[in-house]
Amino acid sequence: MPVLQTKGLAIDFRGFRALAGVDLRVEAGVIHAIIGPNGAGKTTLFNLLSGLLRPTEGHILFENREITGWPAHAIVHLGLARSFQITSIFPHLSLLDNIRLARQSGTPLGYYFWLPETVLHRFDQDARTILESVGLAEAAGKPAQELSYGQKRALEIALTLALQPRMLLLDEPTAGLGVEDISRVVALIRQVARTRTVVLVEHNMGVVAALSDRITVLQRDAPSGRPAGVVW
Numbered sequence: 001m002p003v004l005q006t007k008g009l010a011i012d013f014r015g016f017r018a019l020a021g022v023d024l025r026v027e028a029g030v031i032h033a034i035i036g037p038n039g040a041g042k043t044t045l046f047n048l049l050s051g052l053l054r055p056t057e058g059h060i061l062f063e064n065r066e067i068t069g070w071p072a073h074a075i076v077h078l079g080l081a082r083s084f085q086i087t088s089i090f091p092h093l094s095l096l097d098n099i100r101l102a103r104q105s106g107t108p109l110g111y112y113f114w115l116p117e118t119v120l121h122r123f124d125q126d127a128r129t130i131l132e133s134v135g136l137a138e139a140a141g142k143p144a145q146e147l148s149y150g151q152k153r154a155l156e157i158a159l160t161l162a163l164q165p166r167m168l169l170l171d172e173p174t175a176g177l178g179v180e181d182i183s184r185v186v187a188l189i190r191q192v193a194r195t196r197t198v199v200l201v202e203h204n205m206g207v208v209a210a211l212s213d214r215i216t217v218l219q220r221d222a223p224s225g226r227p228a229g230v231v232w
């Protein structure tokens with residue numbers, strides 16, 4: 001029973017067909033990797049799944065519900081969240097405040113800085129638990145800009161967890177990391193995947209082999225009419 005499914009997904013950028021005929025099936029509870037050459041359309045696929053882009057053709061179903069064309073915030077509310085990028089971390093705010101804001105953005109309170117402290121503190125315990133789960137509890141009070149690159153990648157995952165997703169989309173979570181940080185992030189992904197489905201775009205084949213239950217290969221320039229996604 002797939003938790004996420006795409007049927008014949010395609011998108012054109014001003015006449016340039018970046019994705020065509022993508023039939024993806026992701027089973028509940030697995031770690032599913034998507035691999036393929038640069039420019040194959042992996043990030044574009046994530047942008048479609050998370051509602052940042054609308055497909056030109058095809059359908060997206062999440063937990064049997066058609067979500068094609070839904071706006072990003074509605075998809076997040078359903079429980080499908082993609083990772084934040086380091087660029088969306090607030091550098092001068094503490095880790096705790098970063099997580100509290102992300103946690104709050106997943107509620108009807110929205111993404112407001114000017115809410116009274118008492119309202120923000122409602123999410124304190126949640127935020128601490130999330131920081132603990134990614135190994136950043138001790139840095140909770142530090143400004144995010146003081147973290148190492150590897151710790152910032154862990155914070156990205158923590159920010160996504162704050163949205164309480166049942167499915168997590170991670171785009172190149174180990175990109176730019178040294179060997180030690182890679183094994184930390186691999187362990188972290190394995191841990192968060194215990195209670196969630198994870199879809200992962202990754203170029204590091206060691207990471208893919210270590211983590212994945214399923215692998216889909218996205219081909220570039222798939223001849224039209226032929227599925228671009230090949231599932232192993």
Ligand SMILES: Nc1ncnc2c1ncn2[C@@H]1O[C@H](COP(=O)(O)OP(=O)(O)OP(=O)(O)O)[C@@H](O)[C@H]1O
Pocket residue numbers: 013016018036037038039040041042043044045
């Ligand atoms: N907003 C856009 N406008 C025009 N073309 C785009 C846009 N976004 C992506 N593309 C094009 O779509 C194709 C797929 O890009 P995408 O970034 O999804 O590839 P990718 O598989 O994630 O590559 P990489 O492994 O390098 O991250 C590329 O040819 C890219 O130039």
Ligand SMILES: [Mg+2]
Pocket residue numbers: 042043044
């Ligand atoms: Mg990409």
